[in-house]
Amino acid sequence: MSSFFDVLLGRRSVKFVQVPGPSDDQLDLILRAALRAPDHGAVKPWRFVLVRGADVPALVDVGVRAGIAAGNPLPQPKVDNARKWLSKVPLVIALGCRPDPAGRIPADESMLAVGAAVMNMLNAAHALGFGAFWSTGLGTYLDGVGEALGFDPLDERFMGYLAIGTPIDAPGPVERPDWRDHVSDWHAPANT
Template sequence: MTPMDMLLTRASTDHLAEPAPSDAQLSEILAAAMRAPDHGKLRPWRYVVIRDEARPVLAERIVASMKRMDAEAPEFKIEKRRKRFSTMPLILALGMHLRPDHKIPLWEQEMAVAAAAMNVLNALHATGFGGVWVSGDVVDDPVLAAELGLPAPHRLAGFLFIGTPEGEQHAPKRPDPAEFTASWTGKPVQFAADRT
Protein backbone atom coordinates (compact mmCIF):
# COMPACT_ATOMS: atom_id res chain seq x y z
CA MET A 1 0.00 0.00 0.00
CA THR A 2 1.41 3.39 -0.96
CA PRO A 3 1.12 6.28 1.50
CA MET A 4 -1.63 7.82 -0.67
CA ASP A 5 -3.49 4.49 -0.80
CA MET A 6 -3.31 4.37 2.98
CA LEU A 7 -4.75 7.87 3.34
CA LEU A 8 -7.46 7.29 0.75
CA THR A 9 -8.64 3.98 2.25
CA ARG A 10 -8.78 5.01 5.91
CA ALA A 11 -12.26 4.97 7.38
CA SER A 12 -13.54 5.10 10.93
CA THR A 13 -15.05 1.95 12.39
CA ASP A 14 -16.38 0.90 15.75
CA HIS A 15 -16.60 -2.76 14.70
CA LEU A 16 -13.46 -3.56 16.66
CA ALA A 17 -12.08 -6.70 18.27
CA GLU A 18 -8.92 -7.79 20.03
CA PRO A 19 -6.08 -7.41 19.65
CA ALA A 20 -5.56 -3.75 20.37
CA PRO A 21 -2.10 -2.30 19.81
CA SER A 22 0.48 -3.44 22.34
CA ASP A 23 2.22 -0.83 24.47
CA ALA A 24 5.14 -0.77 22.02
CA GLN A 25 2.83 -0.45 19.00
CA LEU A 26 0.79 2.27 20.70
CA SER A 27 3.97 4.18 21.48
CA GLU A 28 4.91 4.16 17.81
CA ILE A 29 1.36 5.18 16.80
CA LEU A 30 1.44 8.08 19.28
CA ALA A 31 4.83 9.13 17.89
CA ALA A 32 2.90 9.99 14.71
CA ALA A 33 0.70 12.29 16.78
CA MET A 34 3.78 14.27 17.79
CA ARG A 35 4.22 15.24 14.12
CA ALA A 36 1.03 17.33 14.11
CA PRO A 37 1.24 21.08 13.43
CA ASP A 38 1.73 22.89 16.73
CA HIS A 39 2.07 26.69 16.63
CA GLY A 40 4.20 27.77 19.58
CA LYS A 41 5.31 24.21 20.35
CA LEU A 42 2.80 24.04 23.20
CA ARG A 43 2.19 20.31 22.69
CA PRO A 44 -1.39 20.56 23.99
CA TRP A 45 -2.26 16.91 23.37
CA ARG A 46 -2.58 14.48 26.29
CA TYR A 47 -3.48 10.80 25.98
CA VAL A 48 -5.05 8.68 28.70
CA VAL A 49 -4.86 4.95 27.88
CA ILE A 50 -7.71 2.83 29.19
CA ARG A 51 -7.37 -0.96 28.90
CA ASP A 52 -8.58 -4.18 30.49
CA GLU A 53 -10.25 -3.81 33.90
CA ALA A 54 -10.17 0.00 33.69
CA ARG A 55 -12.74 -0.03 30.85
CA PRO A 56 -15.84 -0.87 32.94
CA VAL A 57 -14.64 1.63 35.58
CA LEU A 58 -14.50 4.31 32.89
CA ALA A 59 -17.91 3.18 31.60
CA GLU A 60 -19.45 3.89 35.00
CA ARG A 61 -17.78 7.32 35.07
CA ILE A 62 -19.23 7.97 31.60
CA VAL A 63 -22.70 6.99 32.82
CA ALA A 64 -22.37 9.28 35.85
CA SER A 65 -21.26 12.09 33.54
CA MET A 66 -24.20 11.51 31.22
CA LYS A 67 -26.57 11.83 34.17
CA ARG A 68 -24.82 15.02 35.33
CA MET A 69 -25.06 16.52 31.87
CA ASP A 70 -28.65 15.40 31.22
CA ALA A 71 -30.75 14.21 34.15
CA GLU A 72 -33.29 12.86 31.65
CA ALA A 73 -30.86 10.89 29.49
CA PRO A 74 -32.77 7.91 28.06
CA GLU A 75 -31.90 4.54 29.61
CA PHE A 76 -31.21 2.95 26.20
CA LYS A 77 -28.57 5.61 25.50
CA ILE A 78 -26.99 5.10 28.93
CA GLU A 79 -26.83 1.32 28.43
CA LYS A 80 -25.42 1.70 24.92
CA ARG A 81 -22.59 3.89 26.17
CA ARG A 82 -21.96 1.65 29.19
CA LYS A 83 -21.58 -1.36 26.89
CA ARG A 84 -19.38 0.41 24.34
CA PHE A 85 -17.00 1.85 26.91
CA SER A 86 -16.83 -1.49 28.75
CA THR A 87 -16.05 -3.63 25.74
CA MET A 88 -13.90 -1.70 23.28
CA PRO A 89 -10.45 -3.31 23.08
CA LEU A 90 -8.66 -0.07 23.96
CA ILE A 91 -9.86 3.46 24.68
CA LEU A 92 -7.71 6.53 24.30
CA ALA A 93 -9.07 9.63 26.02
CA LEU A 94 -8.05 12.71 24.02
CA GLY A 95 -7.03 15.42 26.43
CA MET A 96 -6.45 19.07 25.62
CA HIS A 97 -3.85 20.67 27.91
CA LEU A 98 -4.96 24.23 27.28
CA ARG A 99 -3.24 27.49 28.13
CA PRO A 100 -5.97 30.15 27.90
CA ASP A 101 -3.64 33.04 28.75
CA HIS A 102 -0.99 32.14 26.17
CA LYS A 103 -0.45 34.29 23.07
CA ILE A 104 -1.37 31.27 20.92
CA PRO A 105 -5.19 31.41 20.69
CA LEU A 106 -7.18 28.58 22.25
CA TRP A 107 -8.64 27.61 18.90
CA GLU A 108 -5.15 26.96 17.55
CA GLN A 109 -4.31 24.84 20.59
CA GLU A 110 -7.51 22.83 20.04
CA MET A 111 -6.75 22.45 16.34
CA ALA A 112 -3.32 21.03 17.21
CA VAL A 113 -5.04 18.39 19.37
CA ALA A 114 -7.41 17.56 16.50
CA ALA A 115 -4.55 17.31 14.00
CA ALA A 116 -2.68 14.97 16.34
CA ALA A 117 -5.79 12.81 16.76
CA MET A 118 -6.09 12.51 12.98
CA ASN A 119 -2.47 11.41 12.84
CA VAL A 120 -3.31 8.71 15.39
CA LEU A 121 -6.23 7.48 13.26
CA ASN A 122 -4.00 7.40 10.17
CA ALA A 123 -1.23 5.59 12.05
CA LEU A 124 -3.73 3.03 13.35
CA HIS A 125 -4.84 2.30 9.78
CA ALA A 126 -1.24 2.15 8.54
CA THR A 127 -0.41 -0.50 11.16
CA GLY A 128 -3.47 -2.69 10.53
CA PHE A 129 -5.61 -1.41 13.38
CA GLY A 130 -8.77 0.66 13.30
CA GLY A 131 -10.54 3.23 15.34
CA VAL A 132 -13.26 5.79 15.65
CA TRP A 133 -13.35 9.18 17.37
CA VAL A 134 -16.40 9.60 19.61
CA SER A 135 -17.51 12.58 21.66
CA GLY A 136 -20.93 13.55 22.99
CA ASP A 137 -21.96 15.85 25.81
CA VAL A 138 -19.64 14.12 28.31
CA VAL A 139 -16.61 15.82 26.76
CA ASP A 140 -17.94 19.10 28.19
CA ASP A 141 -18.09 17.69 31.73
CA PRO A 142 -15.27 19.19 33.83
CA VAL A 143 -15.80 16.54 36.53
CA LEU A 144 -15.15 13.69 34.09
CA ALA A 145 -12.14 15.51 32.65
CA ALA A 146 -10.69 15.97 36.15
CA GLU A 147 -11.30 12.29 36.94
CA LEU A 148 -9.10 11.48 33.95
CA GLY A 149 -6.33 13.88 35.04
CA LEU A 150 -7.44 16.94 33.07
CA PRO A 151 -8.57 19.55 35.62
CA ALA A 152 -9.89 22.85 34.24
CA PRO A 153 -8.93 24.72 32.17
CA HIS A 154 -7.93 21.47 30.46
CA ARG A 155 -10.63 19.54 28.65
CA LEU A 156 -11.55 16.42 26.75
CA ALA A 157 -11.70 16.38 22.96
CA GLY A 158 -13.33 12.94 22.93
CA PHE A 159 -12.28 9.33 22.96
CA LEU A 160 -10.74 7.03 20.38
CA PHE A 161 -12.06 3.47 20.38
CA ILE A 162 -9.19 1.32 19.09
CA GLY A 163 -8.78 -2.32 18.07
CA THR A 164 -8.60 -4.65 15.10
CA PRO A 165 -11.36 -4.06 12.52
CA GLU A 166 -13.86 -6.93 12.35
CA GLY A 167 -15.07 -8.25 9.03
CA GLU A 168 -14.36 -6.87 5.61
CA GLN A 169 -13.81 -3.13 5.68
CA HIS A 170 -15.14 -0.97 2.89
CA ALA A 171 -14.09 2.64 2.65
CA PRO A 172 -17.27 4.71 2.37
CA LYS A 173 -17.77 6.74 -0.78
CA ARG A 174 -16.35 10.18 -0.20
CA PRO A 175 -17.44 13.36 -1.97
CA ASP A 176 -15.53 14.78 -4.88
CA PRO A 177 -12.90 17.26 -3.59
CA ALA A 178 -13.81 19.58 -6.47
CA GLU A 179 -17.10 20.36 -4.70
CA PHE A 180 -15.15 21.82 -1.76
CA THR A 181 -12.41 23.61 -3.70
CA ALA A 182 -12.41 26.93 -5.55
CA SER A 183 -9.68 29.08 -7.06
CA TRP A 184 -9.54 32.62 -5.75
CA THR A 185 -8.86 35.38 -8.31
CA GLY A 186 -9.50 38.45 -6.19
CA LYS A 187 -13.24 38.03 -5.69
CA PRO A 188 -15.05 35.88 -3.12
CA VAL A 189 -15.24 32.26 -4.20
CA GLN A 190 -18.28 30.02 -4.33
CA PHE A 191 -18.20 26.31 -3.62
CA ALA A 192 -20.23 23.72 -5.49
CA ALA A 193 -20.97 22.02 -2.14
CA ASP A 194 -22.79 25.15 -0.94
CA ARG A 195 -25.14 25.46 -3.90
CA THR A 196 -28.69 24.29 -3.30
Protein backbone atom coordinates (compact mmCIF):
# COMPACT_ATOMS: atom_id res chain seq x y z
CA MET A 1 0.00 0.00 0.00
CA SER A 2 1.37 3.43 -0.82
CA SER A 3 2.17 5.88 1.93
CA PHE A 4 -0.68 8.05 0.63
CA PHE A 5 -3.18 5.36 1.59
CA ASP A 6 -1.38 4.71 4.87
CA VAL A 7 -2.04 8.35 5.73
CA LEU A 8 -5.60 8.39 4.44
CA LEU A 9 -6.66 5.15 6.13
CA GLY A 10 -4.68 5.78 9.31
CA ARG A 11 -6.18 9.18 10.13
CA ARG A 12 -8.32 9.58 13.17
CA SER A 13 -9.46 12.66 14.99
CA VAL A 14 -7.34 13.58 18.00
CA LYS A 15 -8.91 16.06 20.38
CA PHE A 16 -6.31 16.39 23.11
CA VAL A 17 -3.20 18.04 21.72
CA GLN A 18 -0.42 20.28 22.99
CA VAL A 19 2.60 22.23 21.76
CA PRO A 20 4.33 22.17 19.40
CA GLY A 21 1.79 23.18 16.82
CA PRO A 22 2.58 23.40 13.13
CA SER A 23 5.50 25.61 12.11
CA ASP A 24 4.82 28.35 9.56
CA ASP A 25 5.97 26.04 6.76
CA GLN A 26 3.76 23.20 8.01
CA LEU A 27 0.78 25.53 8.36
CA ASP A 28 1.43 26.72 4.81
CA LEU A 29 1.19 23.10 3.64
CA ILE A 30 -2.01 22.49 5.62
CA LEU A 31 -3.68 25.62 4.22
CA ARG A 32 -2.52 24.91 0.66
CA ALA A 33 -4.03 21.45 0.99
CA ALA A 34 -7.27 23.08 2.16
CA LEU A 35 -7.52 25.16 -0.97
CA ARG A 36 -7.20 22.09 -3.20
CA ALA A 37 -10.82 21.29 -2.34
CA PRO A 38 -13.31 21.13 -5.23
CA ASP A 39 -15.30 24.31 -5.70
CA HIS A 40 -18.22 24.53 -8.12
CA GLY A 41 -18.19 27.81 -9.99
CA ALA A 42 -14.87 28.94 -8.45
CA VAL A 43 -16.79 30.66 -5.65
CA LYS A 44 -13.72 30.38 -3.38
CA PRO A 45 -15.96 30.22 -0.29
CA TRP A 46 -13.19 29.38 2.19
CA ARG A 47 -12.78 31.76 5.11
CA PHE A 48 -10.36 30.68 7.84
CA VAL A 49 -9.31 32.63 10.91
CA LEU A 50 -6.14 31.54 12.72
CA VAL A 51 -6.18 31.63 16.51
CA ARG A 52 -2.77 30.85 17.97
CA GLY A 53 -1.15 30.15 21.30
CA ALA A 54 -2.13 32.50 24.10
CA ASP A 55 -5.26 33.64 22.22
CA VAL A 56 -6.77 30.13 22.05
CA PRO A 57 -8.28 29.88 25.57
CA ALA A 58 -10.21 33.12 24.99
CA LEU A 59 -12.38 31.21 22.50
CA VAL A 60 -14.19 29.72 25.50
CA ASP A 61 -15.06 33.22 26.73
CA VAL A 62 -16.52 34.07 23.32
CA GLY A 63 -18.89 31.10 23.59
CA VAL A 64 -19.72 31.81 27.22
CA ARG A 65 -20.60 35.45 26.46
CA ALA A 66 -22.76 34.44 23.48
CA GLY A 67 -24.63 31.89 25.59
CA ILE A 68 -25.40 34.47 28.27
CA ALA A 69 -26.47 37.02 25.64
CA ALA A 70 -28.79 34.43 24.09
CA GLY A 71 -30.32 33.67 27.51
CA ASN A 72 -29.00 30.13 27.10
CA PRO A 73 -25.77 29.90 29.13
CA LEU A 74 -23.42 27.05 28.24
CA PRO A 75 -23.57 24.40 30.99
CA GLN A 76 -20.71 24.83 33.47
CA PRO A 77 -19.30 21.29 33.00
CA LYS A 78 -19.06 21.96 29.26
CA VAL A 79 -17.30 25.25 29.91
CA ASP A 80 -14.87 23.59 32.32
CA ASN A 81 -14.12 20.82 29.82
CA ALA A 82 -13.60 23.33 27.03
CA ARG A 83 -11.21 25.37 29.18
CA LYS A 84 -9.24 22.24 30.06
CA TRP A 85 -9.10 21.19 26.41
CA LEU A 86 -8.14 24.56 24.91
CA SER A 87 -5.60 25.45 27.59
CA LYS A 88 -3.15 23.17 25.81
CA VAL A 89 -4.15 23.55 22.13
CA PRO A 90 -1.52 25.53 20.18
CA LEU A 91 -3.60 26.34 17.08
CA VAL A 92 -7.29 26.65 16.28
CA ILE A 93 -8.53 27.42 12.79
CA ALA A 94 -11.98 29.01 12.92
CA LEU A 95 -13.84 27.72 9.87
CA GLY A 96 -16.10 29.89 7.77
CA CYS A 97 -17.96 29.80 4.48
CA ARG A 98 -18.85 32.67 2.19
CA PRO A 99 -21.32 31.33 -0.35
CA ASP A 100 -21.68 32.84 -3.82
CA PRO A 101 -23.10 36.35 -3.22
CA ALA A 102 -24.77 36.23 -6.64
CA GLY A 103 -26.53 32.98 -5.76
CA ARG A 104 -25.37 31.26 -8.98
CA ILE A 105 -24.11 28.29 -6.98
CA PRO A 106 -26.32 26.87 -4.19
CA ALA A 107 -24.98 27.80 -0.75
CA ASP A 108 -25.03 24.11 0.20
CA GLU A 109 -22.36 23.47 -2.43
CA SER A 110 -20.08 26.11 -0.94
CA MET A 111 -20.57 24.56 2.49
CA LEU A 112 -19.51 21.25 0.97
CA ALA A 113 -16.44 22.93 -0.55
CA VAL A 114 -15.48 24.16 2.92
CA GLY A 115 -16.12 20.70 4.38
CA ALA A 116 -13.85 19.21 1.71
CA ALA A 117 -11.18 21.78 2.61
CA VAL A 118 -11.44 20.85 6.28
CA MET A 119 -11.06 17.17 5.39
CA ASN A 120 -7.90 18.02 3.46
CA MET A 121 -6.60 19.92 6.50
CA LEU A 122 -7.37 16.96 8.78
CA ASN A 123 -5.45 14.67 6.43
CA ALA A 124 -2.58 17.12 5.94
CA ALA A 125 -2.22 17.63 9.69
CA HIS A 126 -2.20 13.86 10.20
CA ALA A 127 0.38 13.39 7.41
CA LEU A 128 2.64 15.86 9.24
CA GLY A 129 2.30 13.94 12.51
CA PHE A 130 -0.19 16.28 14.18
CA GLY A 131 -3.53 15.53 15.75
CA ALA A 132 -6.57 17.54 14.65
CA PHE A 133 -10.20 17.75 15.70
CA TRP A 134 -13.22 19.49 14.15
CA SER A 135 -15.64 20.78 16.78
CA THR A 136 -18.90 22.66 16.59
CA GLY A 137 -18.94 23.02 20.36
CA LEU A 138 -18.11 26.26 22.18
CA GLY A 139 -21.35 27.88 21.07
CA THR A 140 -20.62 27.63 17.35
CA TYR A 141 -24.31 28.07 16.46
CA LEU A 142 -25.02 30.86 18.93
CA ASP A 143 -25.60 34.32 17.51
CA GLY A 144 -22.56 36.53 17.75
CA VAL A 145 -19.87 33.86 17.99
CA GLY A 146 -18.89 33.92 14.30
CA GLU A 147 -18.99 37.71 14.27
CA ALA A 148 -16.77 37.91 17.36
CA LEU A 149 -14.23 35.80 15.46
CA GLY A 150 -14.26 38.13 12.48
CA PHE A 151 -16.82 36.53 10.18
CA ASP A 152 -19.29 38.79 8.43
CA PRO A 153 -22.69 37.99 9.97
CA LEU A 154 -24.53 38.84 6.75
CA ASP A 155 -22.45 37.05 4.13
CA GLU A 156 -20.48 34.41 5.96
CA ARG A 157 -21.39 31.36 7.97
CA PHE A 158 -19.25 30.17 10.85
CA MET A 159 -18.75 26.39 10.73
CA GLY A 160 -16.81 25.58 13.87
CA TYR A 161 -13.26 25.08 15.02
CA LEU A 162 -10.37 22.94 13.84
CA ALA A 163 -7.88 22.35 16.66
CA ILE A 164 -4.39 21.20 15.67
CA GLY A 165 -1.36 20.22 17.73
CA THR A 166 0.83 17.38 18.92
CA PRO A 167 -1.17 14.44 20.33
CA ILE A 168 -0.84 14.26 24.13
CA ASP A 169 -1.37 10.48 24.09
CA ALA A 170 -0.42 8.20 21.22
CA PRO A 171 -3.65 7.77 19.23
CA GLY A 172 -4.75 4.13 19.25
CA PRO A 173 -6.51 2.28 16.45
CA VAL A 174 -10.18 3.05 15.88
CA GLU A 175 -12.84 0.72 14.52
CA ARG A 176 -14.22 1.93 11.20
CA PRO A 177 -17.51 1.09 9.48
CA ASP A 178 -17.45 -1.43 6.62
CA TRP A 179 -18.03 0.41 3.36
CA ARG A 180 -20.27 -2.46 2.23
CA ASP A 181 -22.85 -1.28 4.76
CA HIS A 182 -22.94 2.11 3.06
CA VAL A 183 -22.69 1.33 -0.63
CA SER A 184 -25.11 -0.20 -3.10
CA ASP A 185 -25.13 -0.80 -6.84
CA TRP A 186 -27.58 0.77 -9.23
CA HIS A 187 -28.61 -0.89 -12.49
CA ALA A 188 -30.38 0.67 -15.41
CA PRO A 189 -34.03 -0.41 -15.53
CA ALA A 190 -34.80 -3.02 -18.18
CA ASN A 191 -36.38 -1.50 -21.27
CA THR A 192 -40.12 -2.11 -21.31
